[in-house]
Amino acid sequence: MESLVTAITIFVLAIFVGFEVITKVPPTLHTPLMSGSNAISGITIVGAILSAGTQHTTLTTLLGFFAVVFATINVVGGFLVTHRMLEMFRRK
Amino acid sequence: MPAYLVNLAYLLASALFIFGLKGLAHPRTAVRGNLLGATGMLIAVVVTLADRSIISYQLILAGFAVGGLAGALMAVKVPMTGMPQMVALLNGFGGGASVLVAGAALFEARAAGLELTRQFTVATAASALIGGVTFWGSLVAFAKLQELISGNAVVFRGQHLLNGLGAALCVTLAVWVVREPEAAPAYWLLVAASSVLGVLTTIPIGGADMPVVISLLNSYSGLAAAATGFVLSNNMLIIAGSLVGASGIILTQIMCRAMNRSLPNVLFGGLGAVAAGKAEEDKVYAGKVKATSPEEVAMLLETARRVIIVPGYGMAVSQAQHAVQALAKLLESRGVEVLYAIHPVAGRMPGHMNVLLAEADVPYEELKDMDEVNPLFPETDVAIVIGANDVVNPLARTDPKSPIAGMPILDVDKARTVVVIKRSLSPGFAGIPNPLFAADNTLMYFADGKKAVNDLIHALKEAA
Numbered sequence: 001m002e003s004l005v006t007a008i009t010i011f012v013l014a015i016f017v018g019f020e021v022i023t024k025v026p027p028t029l030h031t032p033l034m035s036g037s038n039a040i041s042g043i044t045i046v047g048a049i050l051s052a053g054t055q056h057t058t059l060t061t062l063l064g065f066f067a068v069v070f071a072t073i074n075v076v077g078g079f080l081v082t083h084r085m086l087e088m089f090r091r092k
Numbered sequence: 093m094p095a096y097l098v099n100l101a102y103l104l105a106s107a108l109f110i111f112g113l114k115g116l117a118h119p120r121t122a123v124r125g126n127l128l129g130a131t132g133m134l135i136a137v138v139v140t141l142a143d144r145s146i147i148s149y150q151l152i153l154a155g156f157a158v159g160g161l162a163g164a165l166m167a168v169k170v171p172m173t174g175m176p177q178m179v180a181l182l183n184g185f186g187g188g189a190s191v192l193v194a195g196a197a198l199f200e201a202r203a204a205g206l207e208l209t210r211q212f213t214v215a216t217a218a219s220a221l222i223g224g225v226t227f228w229g230s231l232v233a234f235a236k237l238q239e240l241i242s243g244n245a246v247v248f249r250g251q252h253l254l255n256g257l258g259a260a261l262c263v264t265l266a267v268w269v270v271r272e273p274e275a276a277p278a279y280w281l282l283v284a285a286s287s288v289l290g291v292l293t294t295i296p297i298g299g300a301d302m303p304v305v306i307s308l309l310n311s312y313s314g315l316a317a318a319a320t321g322f323v324l325s326n327n328m329l330i331i332a333g334s335l336v337g338a339s340g341i342i343l344t345q346i347m348c349r350a351m352n353r354s355l356p357n358v359l360f361g362g363l364g365a366v367a368a369g370k371a372e373e374d375k376v377y378a379g380k381v382k383a384t385s386p387e388e389v390a391m392l393l394e395t396a397r398r399v400i401i402v403p404g405y406g407m408a409v410s411q412a413q414h415a416v417q418a419l420a421k422l423l424e425s426r427g428v429e430v431l432y433a434i435h436p437v438a439g440r441m442p443g444h445m446n447v448l449l450a451e452a453d454v455p456y457e458e459l460k461d462m463d464e465v466n467p468l469f470p471e472t473d474v475a476i477v478i479g480a481n482d483v484v485n486p487l488a489r490t491d492p493k494s495p496i497a498g499m500p501i502l503d504v505d506k507a508r509t510v511v512v513i514k515r516s517l518s519p520g521f522a523g524i525p526n527p528l529f530a531a532d533n534t535l536m537y538f539a540d541g542k543k544a545v546n547d548l549i550h551a552l553k554e555a556a
Contacts, residue, residue, distance in 0.1 A: 004211045007322055007330060014331040017110060018338025024117040027436060028456050030343060030443030031175055033116050034310050036126055037339045038182040040109050041317045043133065043332040044189045046140040047324050051196035052155060053146030057203045060196040065151045067192035070185045072159025073166070078182055079130040080167035085175075086126055088450040089119040 032085045039078025045071035093142050101139040102328035108132030109332050113339070119456050136328060172451040173408045176441040180234040180306055186313030186336075187226025190320045191283055194219030197323050198279055213273045215322030217266040220279060223316040224286030225293070230309050232294040237302065237440060245298030252360060258289040297359065300405070300482065300521030302440045304347045304358045311340020343442050350436035350462075352488075352498040376525040377517055384535035386544070389474075389511050390551035396473035398429045400465065402504055403445045404438050406479015406514065410541035416478065417452035419545050422552060432458055433465040433475075433502050435483035466503045475507035477528075479541050481520030486528055496522050510534040513544045 025033050048071050051064025109132045115125015141152070170178045194216045201208055235241045265282040272278060297305050314336025321329025348355050393399065401420065407413060420430040432454065438445045446459050460468075469475060477484055480502075488499040504510050505528050512529060515538060519525060528534055537544055 003325060004209075007211070007325065007327065010327050011318060011322075011330050011334055014334035015338045018113075018335040019342065021110060021113045021117075021335070022339045022342045025113075026117070026119075027346075027434065027443060027461055028446040028450075028459055029116050029119065029122055030346075031179070031441060031447045032122065032126070032443070033113075033339060034179050034306070034343065034442065035175075035182060036116065036129060037113070037310065037336040038179065038186060038313065039133070040112070040129055040332050041186040041313045041336040042189065043105075043109075043136060043329055044186070044193045044317050044320050045133075046136055046326065047193035047197065047320060047329065048155070048189060049137065049140045049152055050143060050145065051193060051200065052151045053141075053143070053148060054200070055147055055151075056200045060200045060203070061151060063192045063196035063199070065155050067189050067196065068152055068155025069159040069162075070189035070192065072156050073163040074182055074185045074189065075133055075163070076160045077163030077167045077178075077185075079126060079133070080164055081170065081175075081178060082126045083123065084167060085172075085447055085450070086119070086123045088172075088447070088453075089456055090123055 029089070032082045032089075035078050035085070036082040039075050039082060042071045042074030042078060045075055093139065098139055098143070099327070101135055102326070105132040105136040106328050106331040108135070109335060113335060172448050173411060174238075175447055176302065176306060176439070176444060177234050177237040179441060180230050180237060180309065183306070183309040183313045184227045184230030184234065187223040187230065187309075187316050189223075190219045190313075190316035191223035191227065194223070194320050194323045195279055195283070198273060202274060208273050210270070211322060211325075213270045215319050216273070216279070217269040217282060218319040219316055219323055220269065220282045221262055221266055221286045222312050222319055224283045225290035226309055226312040226316055228287040228290030229294040229305070229312075232291050233302065233305055233309060236298075243299050245301075246295040251296060255289070255292050258285065258292050261285050262289050293359065298521065299440075300437065301358050303437050303442050303444075304344055304351075304355070306441045307340050307343035307347055308355075309340070311337050311344060314338070314340055347437055347442060350500060351496070352500065373517070373519075373525045376527050377530050380530035381517065382535055384511065384537050386537070386547040386551040387555075389535065389537060389548055390555050392474050392509055392511070393423060393428070393548075393552060394426075394555060396423075396428055398431070398468070398472045399423055400431045400433050400469065400472050400475045400504070400507065402433045402435075402475060402477045402480050402484060402502055403449070404435075404478065404480025404483060405440060406481075406541055408439055408444065408448055409479065412478060412541035412545055413448040413452040415542050415545035415549070417449070417454050419549050420454065420458075422549055430458065431460050431465060431468070433462070433504070434459055435462055435480070435502050438480055438483055462500060462502060469503045469506040472507040473509065475504040475510045476513065477504055477510065478513045478545070481514070481526055482522045484528055485520070485522070485524070485526045487524065487526070494524060496524070504528065505531055505533070508533065511537055513537045513539065513541055515540060
């Protein structure tokens with residue numbers, strides 16, 4: 001129970017931080033914000049790596065493998081495409 | 093590596109994500125911000141790879157190779173006009189990954205015969221539910237944007253009832269997963285039901301409401317990751333997921349406010365499925381629409397001091413952004429002040445127009461928000477509307493019965509002269525006629541966006 005409350009505390013505080021930080025992003029950068037935050041939500045990759053690597057059962061290994069694929073697309077695709085867009089905003 | 097070091101590294105990664113998003117507050121710092129976020133991700137991945145419970149790296153590396161290649165190809169190949177589809181797909185993969193990771197965690201725990209806590213089972217059910225809806229909802233959004241299926245709202249009788257039943261089924265199955273996590277099919281049935289729910293809830297949302305849906309799915313993909321964080325008791329996942337969730341919610345709010353509609357209205361309203369009657373159109377347009385030529389517009393522009401360009405989805409469709417930039421440059425070289433007025437819901441996702449114009453080398457200082465630019469229209473000589481319709485429809489201000497009543501619009505009708513570049517008088521997404529097209533100070537320039545602007549540039553050069 002104790003750890004659940006801690007987790008919820010972190011969840012709520014992180015949402016507040018998110019609101020504070022994101023409201024300062026100007027409309028011009030809303031598309032890169034979406035793709036960039038997409039890349040960050042690929043953080044599930046850490047869970048995927050463990051499932052694919054610890055290989056408890058065939059099923060969990062397979063699920064882990066596909067999760068690694070999905071999350072890697074998110075991470076690599078997200079950060080790269082965001083970088084591509086932001087470079088266009090920077091150059092003049 | 094001892095657990096406390098792993099957790100400290102995860103904390104560092106979380107902090108880098110926050111710094112990264114903070115960097116997006118300005119175009120100058122944004123590139124660095126994105127790199128900080130990527131660094132955080134790299135740290136998280138490397139630390140996780142050092143975990144001693146990993147017995148084989150083959151599949152992990154194979155997954156990296158497949159996913160990395162696919163992601164990099166998508167990121168490099170996608171044209172800027174295709175960005176809404178790309179983001180929709182990425183949302184989907186995020187949701188899908190959460191479903192798979194939570195599922196793997198559930199079956200691992202079962203195989204190991206662990207006692208499952210309530211936190212674990214509730215979070216697992218939440219991951220399946222949110223992730224499933226996100227994955228399939230995003231695929232539908234992708235298919236609509238890519239025009240693999242009709243982009244219009246798909247509405248049918250009994251739709252709300254069906255969606256309600258689907259949602260009830262999902263909740264029931266989720267309760268089953270929570271109460272009897274040992275029941276083998278419960279998890280997959282929940283994933284299947286939430287997948288169907290994802291499809292059902294996305295098909296009734298059409299064209300111009302896409303910015304809302306994409307923002308909402310963006311938020312879901314973050315919340316799914318946070319739920320998976322609760323499954324794995326991993327604070328970094330919870331933090332990163334919450335940040336993304338908050339970001340999506342904020343964008344959703346901004347989009348809804350920019351249409352003066354509530355979120356339920358967008359999700360369940362089925363707007364865009366019906367077009368205006370011919371009679372209604374005739375009443376607005378008959379005998380009042382003035383067509384113009386590139387030569388006439390060129391003459392207007394020659395004497396103008398301030399020109400405001402109002403882009404909409406039509407500019408994206410005809411890929412006219414480079415031509416528009418060339419026109420603006422030509423005008424600027426003749427001492428005309430050129431600005432761009434960007435409505436928050438112009439295009440198919442938040443910031444869509446800004447990215448297109450940035451691609452065409454338009455400096456971001458010239459891209460003005462609605463609040464910033466509206467006071468300038470009365471002192472503007474020519475407003476050029478290219479491919480926008482509902483966001484410049486004065487009915488939003490004047491007709492309380494209109495479907496767009498109260499929607500904040502760009503006040504282009506207050507400019508001295510309005511030039512509307514459009515292929516025909518066909519209505520926009522809201523399906524209603526636009527009195528702006530028949531206004532005394534409006535000239536209709538009927539042509540494809542890109543060709544129209546190129547002809548205009550030609551006419552301007554001829555006249556000089």
